[in-house]
Amino acid sequence: MIKTDTKRDTAFVVCCYIFVALLMVVTFYPFWDLFILSISPRSEALKPGLRLFTSAPTLEAYRSVFESNEIIRSFWNSLVRVVLGTALSLGLTALTAYPLSKRDMPFNKGVTFIILFTMIFSGGMIPGYLLIKDLHIMNTIWALILPSAVTAYNLIIMRNFIEGLPPSLEESARIDGASYFTIWYKIVLPLSKPVLATVMLWIAVAHWNNYFDAMIYMHDRSKFTLPVVLRRILLENELDKYLPAGVVDTGTAPQTPETTKGAIVMVSTIPIICVYPFIQKYFTKGVMLGAVKG
Amino acid sequence: MSAATTKRGMKTAQKPRKKTLAQRMKPYAALYLMLLPGLALILIFCYGPMYGLQIAFKDYNIGMGIWNSPWVGMEHFQKFLTTDAATRALTNTIIISALKLVFSFPMPILLALVLNEIGNQAFKRVAQTISYLPHFISWIIVASLLNNLLSPSTGAVNAIIQQFGGSPIYFLADKSWFRPILVISNIWKEIGWSSVVYLAALSGIDPSLYEAAIVDGATRVQRIVRITLPSIMPIAVIMLILSMGNIMSAGFDQVFNLYSPQVYDVGDILDTYVYRRGLVDMSYSFSTAVGLFKSVVGLILVVTVNVIAKRLSPDHDAGLW
Structure with a gap:
């Protein structure tokens, strides 16, 4: 490239770098602040101000989090939800998307419309709740994984991808007498790996983060998922109910309720922060796929 | 579904040379089967609540259910x-x-x-x-x-x-x-x-x-x-x-x-x-x-x-x- 920057251009580029650097700091600092709080000793946790580092890091708060059976159990419940929900949802989405890609199939248009309509109109919160109640799946994991198992958006993304696959492979398999199911399983699925990865990650993150359905459908404390427990501890101040006897704040313990809360947030966020940079490219790829409209 | 299918099928059957709907659908039978579970979930969990929307015009009573609760209009x-x-x-x-x-x-x-x-x-x-x-x-x-x-x-x-x-x-x-x-x-x-x-x-x-x-x-x-x-x-x-x-x-x-x-x-x-x-x-x-x-x-x-x-x-x- 030709070097053409004038002095004003250079100043402008420097401003751009500063802007982006500031954004990075502003984005990352809240996590860092809470992380430092979570490893701070009591004396520093109570001090106001920016938390850039701590002089005497302690893992006391994390110990009390890992000693709480309820928090560990909710972590496990969330894991079960993510694994079961993602497997069911991904499998059904891939299975349904394939017939939708056959445009000359009778009723294809009608079925596609039925699916697309759910994107722009829904029964809403209360009728959805009453439905779960009437189906008698309240307080079971089905209430968390069935309603969102097949969504219009994921279906359309996957259908568009399958439509873009080269038709020649499928045609030769048809000539060899392969059934549609065999073609789907042996040809379409292996070729769809990129879109499957993207949609799988979307579904998994949604299951990991979704709290509202678990909050309104699950009544037994033993069935709470991590976000529900997080909400109760962080936003409804129920910390004491979730810590084992003995680590409840007495005013002299090494950790304060705030450091414990910070530790809980870190425990639930660090998995995402650690895995995320490596899978980020799949997410962005998915956005490009989404740009191809139905 | 099947009733509607045969009805439409008969309608088109009256036109000569054109395949009936049933005939056109038959090669795709396996695909319809694959479509079924996903479509069923959408119908139940997206359209089910839309059926429930009628309680907006009713006085919903848990004992009576969605259908039997009395209408109250607007x-x-x-x-x-x-x-x-x-x-x-x-x-x-x-x-x-x-x-x-x-x-x-x-x-x-x-x-x-x-x-x-x-x-x-x-x-x-x-x-x-x-x-x-x-x-x-x-x-x-x-x-x-x-x-x-x-x-x-x-x-x-x-x-x-x-x-x-x-x-x-x-x-x-x-x-x-x-x-x-x-x-x-x-x-x-x-x-x-x-x-x-x-x-x-x-x-x-x-x-x-x-x-x-x-x-x-x-x-x-x-x-x-x-x-x-x-x-x-x-x-x-x-x-x-x-x-x-x-x-x-x-x-x-x-x-x-x-x-x-x-x-x-x-x-x-x-x-x-x-x-x-x-x-x-x-x-x-x-x-x-x-x-x-x-x-x-x-x-x-x-x-x-x-x-x-x-x-x-x-x-x-x-x-x-």
């Missing part, structure tokens, strides 16, 4: 329009959505333009990775990050304010601060991720345009104003129009995890109101009516906005369908 809708808390939720929804549209919407475009000027690819990649991160964090976590930063006693923001001689502000319980907090935290969470679509549009710009501009002695700012901005304008217009279709949803998860009774006046939106009236107070019929009102207005907005998007785009190809 009573709940009249109550909606005469209840202060409900109309307050409606205005709050529109105001908060409008604020987000005005202030949050341009931010990802700005970020995409700035990132485009960054020559150092490693720096750019790290910046993008960090800026996308908050999108994948739930609002519960973001709310607790905000609680920590904005805490009047130990929060970093108030510590800085005090350093400069100000007095601490309880941001999340302050009526004049709650909406700005919603807008700012929304920008913080989504600026990076929303910029992805604009960055994609930027990468599609023909580099020869820039080369010609450089030869003509255009500065970087001139190149942005004359080449980059016009190139991403079409996608920006479409994004703007589409987000206008979402005005009735001001962000349930965000508000629900940040608000408190002190700020209901400025922060309670339709969805949070429906939640409290429906699932906390158990006024199922009334809250369903409020929800139905929201969904219908939302539907009208989305459809209208799509028509406009189609008219505006050069190849009449924009929009959802």
